[in-house]
Amino acid sequence: SNKASLGESVEYKITGIDPGAGIMKATAAALEEYELTDWELIEGSGAAMTASLKKAYDDEEPIIITGWTPHWMFSKFDLKYLEDPKGVYGEAENINSIARNGLAEDLPGVHKVLDQFHWTPDEMGVVMSSIQDGTSPEDAAAAWVEENTDKVAEWTKDAQEGNGEEVKLAYVAWDSEIASTNVVAKVLQDLGYEVTLSQVEAGPMWAGVADGSIDAHIAGWLPLTHADQYEKYEGDFEDLGANLEGAKTGLVVPEYMDIDSIEDLKE
Ligand code: PBE
Known part of the structure; x- marks a missing residue:
């Protein structure tokens, strides 16, 4: 047949x-x-x-x-x-921002930005396509941040500025997460934080936030895709809610x- x-x-x-x-x-x-x-x-x-x-x-x-x-x-x-x-x-899935417990007390400005970070699939798509066309993730993120000051101002509203404090973000090398994590890193850098990005596998990304060795990731695909990790570590992280709706x-x-x-x- x-x-x-x-x-x-x-x-x-x-x-x-x-x-x-x-x-x-x-x-x-x-x-x-x-x-x-x-x-x-x-x-x-x-x-x-x-x-x-x-x-x-x-x-x-x-x-x-x-x-x-x-x-x-x-x-x-x-x-x-x-x-x-x-x-x-x-x-349909959402992408959630996931912070380590205690981040709100230790780095309230970072916590606030992560909590307020929210964008659309189209906005993420601009950064992703730019990277795909050969721009480095850092440069693509910087260009997007420069061109979207109103949006970035919503994310940083009332967020305490940093003074070189270290922030560790983890991500997996999925094109969607390369884009989002570089954008958030750039926003936090501009706010005065020293951001380290670690590229890891999905398991260590969730485990790192749960054990506190990573401050946050913004790559929690829920309710289904990362349900196992979510359940495994529930209680050991703070779910800051969706940063993007309409994933699939x-x-x-x-x-x-x-x-x-x-x-x-x-x-
Ligand atoms: N993905 C992209 C991931 C989440 C982001 C769908 C490939 C996954 O865990 O399957």
Whole structure:
């Protein structure tokens, strides 16, 4: 059948990202729920995944990736989410800011900025696309901060200025989080703080905030994607709420592929 040849055409492989990402766990669950026993989820990284996507897209070859929104890939390529009738990837997600316990007392100005930090997928998209076009994350963040003074003023309103105090932020090298974390770091630097960014895996990012070795991360995908970490460390961090609404995860394919639903992957 056609569907068998679709599986064969991608060697029954889904191009994934780093094993610690929540979307990898959701995809493993999807393979079970949809009984896609012949299929394999391939580990890699966000960068390797987008490189494979670009290569396939340029050749109009089939590819199935673990995808998410906001992401620049949707403005570079014509892509679609596969329908998920079983709801394995959940409903729309938020991205929350997560602070270590005690940050409000130790660095109230930093805590306030993190609490007030809130932007839209489109705003994040500007920074992401600029990085994708070759600007360094630092420069892309600095340019955005310079061009959006009103927005930044909302985040820094009534926030105590720093005097070189060290702030440690952790993030995972997902394009969305590279963008957001660099923007917040720039805002805190401009306010007088000394910001250190650590690029880590998802597990250590949550663990670091819980054990206090990291001051905060702004990469909590909830309620579903990071539910495991959230439950594991609940009580050992402060959830500052959503900094972005309308995020989404799922399986993504180029528009030119003749497939609409995860169910279509089953022979
Ligand atoms: N992501 C992007 C992450 C969260 C941010 C969807 C790849 C994940 O844990 O799956």
